[in-house]
Amino acid sequence: MNGKRQMILLNEIMKLNTKEAGWEPYAWYKEMRDNNPVYFDAEQEVWNVFLYDHVKQVLFDHELFSNKKQRSLIPIPDRLESRSNVNLVDPPEHRKRRALLSQAFTPRSLKEWEPRIQDIVDELIADMEGVPTVDIVQKLAIPLPVTVIADLLGVPSKDRRLIKGWSDILFLPYNTEDYADIDMRKGIAMKAFVEYLYPIVLEKRQHPEDDILSDLTKAELDGERLTDEEVVMSAIGLLGAGNETTTTLLSNIFYSMLYDQPNVYQELRSDLTLVPKLVEEVLRFRFPASMDRRVAQDTNVFGPQMKEGQAIVAWIGAANRDESQFPNAEVFDIHRPGNQRHLAFGAGPHFCLGAPLARMEANMAIASFVKRFADMDQAKGFDVGKHITESIAGMSLTSLPVVLKHSG
Ligand code: HEM
Numbered sequence: 001m002n003g004k005r006q007m008i009l010l011n012e013i014m015k016l017n018t019k020e021a022g023w024e025p026y027a028w029y030k031e032m033r034d035n036n037p038v039y040f041d042a043e044q045e046v047w048n049v050f051l052y053d054h055v056k057q058v059l060f061d062h063e064l065f066s067n068k069k070q071r072s073l074i075p076i077p078d079r080l081e082s083r084s085n086v087n088l089v090d091p092p093e094h095r096k097r098r099a100l101l102s103q104a105f106t107p108r109s110l111k112e113w114e115p116r117i118q119d120i121v122d123e124l125i126a127d128m129e130g131v132p133t134v135d136i137v138q139k140l141a142i143p144l145p146v147t148v149i150a151d152l153l154g155v156p157s158k159d160r161r162l163i164k165g166w167s168d169i170l171f172l173p174y175n176t177e178d179y180a181d182i183d184m185r186k187g188i189a190m191k192a193f194v195e196y197l198y199p200i201v202l203e204k205r206q207h208p209e210d211d212i213l214s215d216l217t218k219a220e221l222d223g224e225r226l227t228d229e230e231v232v233m234s235a236i237g238l239l240g241a242g243n244e245t246t247t248t249l250l251s252n253i254f255y256s257m258l259y260d261q262p263n264v265y266q267e268l269r270s271d272l273t274l275v276p277k278l279v280e281e282v283l284r285f286r287f288p289a290s291m292d293r294r295v296a297q298d299t300n301v302f303g304p305q306m307k308e309g310q311a312i313v314a315w316i317g318a319a320n321r322d323e324s325q326f327p328n329a330e331v332f333d334i335h336r337p338g339n340q341r342h343l344a345f346g347a348g349p350h351f352c353l354g355a356p357l358a359r360m361e362a363n364m365a366i367a368s369f370v371k372r373f374a375d376m377d378q379a380k381g382f383d384v385g386k387h388i389t390e391s392i393a394g395m396s397l398t399s400l401p402v403v404l405k406h407s408g
Pocket residue numbers: 059067086087088098101149238239241242243245246249289291343344345346347349350351352353354355357358
């Protein structure tokens with residue numbers, strides 16, 4: 001694992017003391033956009049940008065802001081810095097690595113997966129039959145992405161609890177007090193995850209099937225096949241990148257439907273073509289993600305002098321509420337023109353490879369849910385503050401009860 005001084009601790013930049021404040025960081029984002037749009041955190045020596053144009057430039061301009069970095073807000077186990085890691089590298093090298101994975105996420109591949117994903121969605125929704133109140137996080141938002149990604153990789157989806165357990169630990173954010181404990185847990189989880197995947201990769205090399213792991217065992221980088229270790233690390237990278245993020249998106253969609261705009265449910269029921277607009281608006285409105293880079297050369301592109309080697313955080317969740325891009329940005333509005341210009345999937349060379357998959361999962365899950373249930377409601381007495389956990393993608397919910405109204 002990387003050493004403590006290499007982590008960027010977002011919570012300590014935000015100085016929001018409660019989980020509830022972390023769950024709704026939007027007032028702090030606004031304050032920073034208005035008063036401190038280019039802010040240097042002297043304690044951690046990190047630059048921070050909050051405006052849409054700045055965030056976009058940090059994500060696009062790899063010559064000024066590089067992904068080859070020693071520090072990060074996402075814990076990067078040393079082993080992940082392998083030849084097959086698509087994220088910790090800049091163009092032109094990045095293009096070759098990305099090409100290895102991008103085949104798996106073409107529209108054609110997604111079309112082929114659609115029926116498999118619909119089956120998983122149908123099974124999860126069938127389990128809600130006759131249940132008066134369902135915990136949507138436990139029953140849909142967690143199991144859907146992990147089952148889908150396990151299935152697509154070619155890892156037995158019956159092991160989804162194990163996989164979810166390891167990836168949760170690997171993507172836990174660090175904090176100063178529990179640093180050593182968290183680091184130890186990550187080391188143990190990483191070892192167990194690698195030991196679990198290794199024999200599966202060996203088996204795929206011998207007997208390739210129709211899945212991403214088998215494709216990776218055949219893929220070549222600079223004329224050489226990936227090693228078993230590199231395939232294992234790619235799998236861990238994909239499981240990590242695709243799991244928790246999509247769980248957070250699904251949970252947040254339900255939270256928005258229940259609490260941000262409760263009348264939206266009936267609107268969706270009368271017109272299912274609105275579902276993708278809902279998904280995009282949630283990604284804009286309620287997805288407090290951030291990404292970091294290393295300042296690659298001295299620059300004053302945003303005004304203050306930044307020095308080569310310093311870290312910079314692009315606050316995507318703040319950019320997505322920038323009034324200059326999204327008028328009435330603090331209002332949840334699925335009909336907002338251009339809401340898909342949000343930066344929740346990043347921008348530029350590292351734009352999320354799994355975005356089409358995440359969108360497809362969310363659209364299918366919500367459309368199937370809305371078709372099946374006549375209405376849904378908030379559970380009385382639900383206190384969001386008691387069900388928040390820290391995650392890399394900002395705060396996420398551990399539980400969200402939804403009262404179901406069954407039709408017919
Ligand atoms: C709502 C769900 C998701 C969100 C919000 C999300 C967000 C992001 C963001 C912001 C980046 C850019 C990272 C950077 O700039 O350094 C990214 C990259 C990436 N994402 Fe996603 N992601 C999601 C789902 C997925 C899924 C389902 C997969 C795959 C199974 C995936 C795979 C990746 C990969 C491989 C990259 C690295 C691409 C590169 O560095 O070239 N993501 N994601």
